[in-house]
Amino acid sequence: MLLDIENLSASYGKATALEDISMHVDSGEMVAVLGPNGAGKTTLLKAISRSVEGKGKLSFDGSSLLPLPAHAVVGRGICHCPEGRRLFTELTVKKNLMLGAYLRNDRAAIERDYQRVTELFPILRERASQVVSTLSGGQQQMVAIGRALMGAPKLLLLDEPSVGIAHRLKMEIFDAIRTIRESGVAVLMAEQDAQSALRIADRVYVLEHGRVAQTGTAAEIARDDRIRQIYLGVE
16 A cells, blocks of 8 residues: 555644545555545645645555655655646746756656656647746646656645646646556546546545545446536436
């Protein structure tokens, strides 16, 4: 088991955002977290990457993450692609990507990973010297995912990678996420586009009001009548 979470809770002041969350991600597995706005999806990913304090058990590769600051979590092999991308928009595409490798000093491996990212998203090679603010939303999302990959993660955290992106680029991004998973990187993705997430995920957790309301394989969740009505718009 790569990531093991038991009874994880997190709050913002007096407001509870996560309550007794238990879940896991295995090596090389693609896990989706579904749920409406305010369900706790973003807080869950922030708690894992240690940008939000949490209580409970949070173990990665056999060691607790709870004592660690956020930069040390990256060093352990967890890279977080946050909601809203959080890019340095006045820097070039290549500089943004290289910032993802700021904790690394293995230059040859960094260059190989840069080549892999630009193979995964060929448009980024074409736009390497272009300032990020001039890219489309979908292209900026590719930069954000690529920057996280430059950290050489064992586990990639993706927060709403399809929000505000044109359909064609959204499909490219989901295809790329599938390729990332097939390369051996585990992926934990919070996503509102349930249909696209269910198409590429191995397993799914559904969050409601900060708790796990349902879990199962992607096929099981896709067949569930309640999920079909609420998330897929199918009667």
